[in-house]
Amino acid sequence: MAEYIAPLQRLIEEFRRLPGVGAKTAARYAFATLNLSDEEAARFADAINGVKRDVFKCPVCFGLSASAEGCEICKNPSRDPSVICVVESPKDVMVMERVRGYRGLYHVLGGSLSPLDNITPDDLTVKELVSRIETGEVGEIIIATNPTPSGDTTAAYLARILEPYGVTVSRLAYGIPVGGDIEYADEVTLYRAMEGRRSYN
Amino acid sequence: MAEYIAPLQRLIEEFRRLPGVGAKTAARYAFATLNLSDEEAARFADAINGVKRDVFKCPVCFGLSASAEGCEICKNPSRDPSVICVVESPKDVMVMERVRGYRGLYHVLGGSLSPLDNITPDDLTVKELVSRIETGEVGEIIIATNPTPSGDTTAAYLARILEPYGVTVSRLAYGIPVGGDIEYADEVTLYRAMEGRRSYN
Numbered sequence: 317m318a319e320y321i322a323p324l325q326r327l328i329e330e331f332r333r334l335p336g337v338g339a340k341t342a343a344r345y346a347f348a349t350l351n352l353s354d355e356e357a358a359r360f361a362d363a364i365n366g367v368k369r370d371v372f373k374c375p376v377c378f379g380l381s382a383s384a385e386g387c388e389i390c391k392n393p394s395r396d397p398s399v400i401c402v403v404e405s406p407k408d409v410m411v412m413e414r415v416r417g418y419r420g421l422y423h424v425l426g427g428s429l430s431p432l433d434n435i436t437p438d439d440l441t442v443k444e445l446v447s448r449i450e451t452g453e454v455g456e457i458i459i460a461t462n463p464t465p466s467g468d469t470t471a472a473y474l475a476r477i478l479e480p481y482g483v484t485v486s487r488l489a490y491g492i493p494v495g496g497d498i499e500y501a502d503e504v505t506l507y508r509a510m511e512g513r514r515s516y517n
Numbered sequence: 518m519a520e521y522i523a524p525l526q527r528l529i530e531e532f533r534r535l536p537g538v539g540a541k542t543a544a545r546y547a548f549a550t551l552n553l554s555d556e557e558a559a560r561f562a563d564a565i566n567g568v569k570r571d572v573f574k575c576p577v578c579f580g581l582s583a584s585a586e587g588c589e590i591c592k593n594p595s596r597d598p599s600v601i602c603v604v605e606s607p608k609d610v611m612v613m614e615r616v617r618g619y620r621g622l623y624h625v626l627g628g629s630l631s632p633l634d635n636i637t638p639d640d641l642t643v644k645e646l647v648s649r650i651e652t653g654e655v656g657e658i659i660i661a662t663n664p665t666p667s668g669d670t671t672a673a674y675l676a677r678i679l680e681p682y683g684v685t686v687s688r689l690a691y692g693i694p695v696g697g698d699i700e701y702a703d704e705v706t707l708y709r710a711m712e713g714r715r716s717y718n
Binding site: 319320321322323324326327333334335336343344345346347348349350352357359360361362364365366367368369370371381382387388407410414500 | 528
């Protein structure tokens with residue numbers, strides 16, 4: 317006999333797919349879901365479908381967007397199109413946005429270079445970043461990859477291939493704890509890192 | 518500007534309703550959901566709807582059931598109908614089922630007596646428990662309410678009102694850590710508690 321009845325067991329297994337969720341936590345979530353009203357559960361389920369249905373990739377910066385035409389940041393005329401902050405993941409855009417002072421645009425690489433995992437520049441949006449720079453509108457690139465070995469490799473690679481374009485290429489200062497993830501950095505640390513960015517050229 | 522785009526923010530708020538989930542964990546879950554394939558997300562959403570659609574309350578024991586007619590335990594002819602284990606919540610039935618030795622039936626009260634929260638015997642399935650005993654089929658009642666003040670009150674109340682029916686009424690031994698929740702007790706402790714149950718009469 318299964319420990320839980322089938323529909324519950326099924327939901328528990330779905331919750332277990334979430335990061336850091338084990339069997340007991342998943343069971344706790346499943347019972348909490350069971351205790352929601354029908355309307356609340358339907359809303360929860362719809363929010364999951366909604367995130368797949370209503371979230372698009374911005375065709376310019378590859379960040380998350382509420383429409384297929386482009387994201388709010390790229391479309392905002394008060395943002396400075398001459399500065400592009402390059403990040404690894406869409407989540408990092410939102411993290412960087414918490415630093416109120418930044419008014420430039422973004423570019424989401426979609427990962428970082430990792431020869432061991434077979435991730436090459438072709439797997440990232442490097443070509444698209446170069447195209448944006450080739451328009452001549454961009455004067456500065458701020459690299460905000462994670463301070464990890466693969467983030468470092470990516471930053472060094474970008475600095476090298478962007479050299480011929482005559483744009484200022486800088487990287488976030490090591491205010492971010494080394495080996496960490498920018499997602500968990502606090503706003504002050506992020507601001508310091510932005511202020512103390514070092515130029516590659 | 519909201520920190521996240523609307524569909525993500527909405528999902529984050531749904532995840533925050535789960536027990537023990539704060540803003541960062543909810544955001545982590547939402548991004549993990551976003552990274553699921555369309556099929557996986559649809560399956561996740563459907564599992565949530567499924568738990569509301571396909572889980573019923575057993576009309577006999579008030580435990581969870583995969584059909585409206587009655588649960589697998591009540592319908593199982595090899596279970597001993599002369600013993601009823603009384604628990605607070607449907608989840609507790611599943612916890613007790615891990616104790617392989619128990620072959621009797623269950624009765625889910627749907628909570629515990631708590632005058633401060635205005636929970637009286639009428640809010641629980643006490644009347645239905647008495648009806649089951651009145652059939653004369655039941656010889657023993659094992660009270661497995663939580664070892665908390667309200668669980669203790671409920672156990673004492675049940676022992677008193679069941680006295681006239683001439684059934685043996687016992688309660689799980691205090692092998693369960695006092696002030697805890699039976700949900701988190703390990704199988705061995707639960708088994709000891711079942712073995713060392715003390716009779717009220």
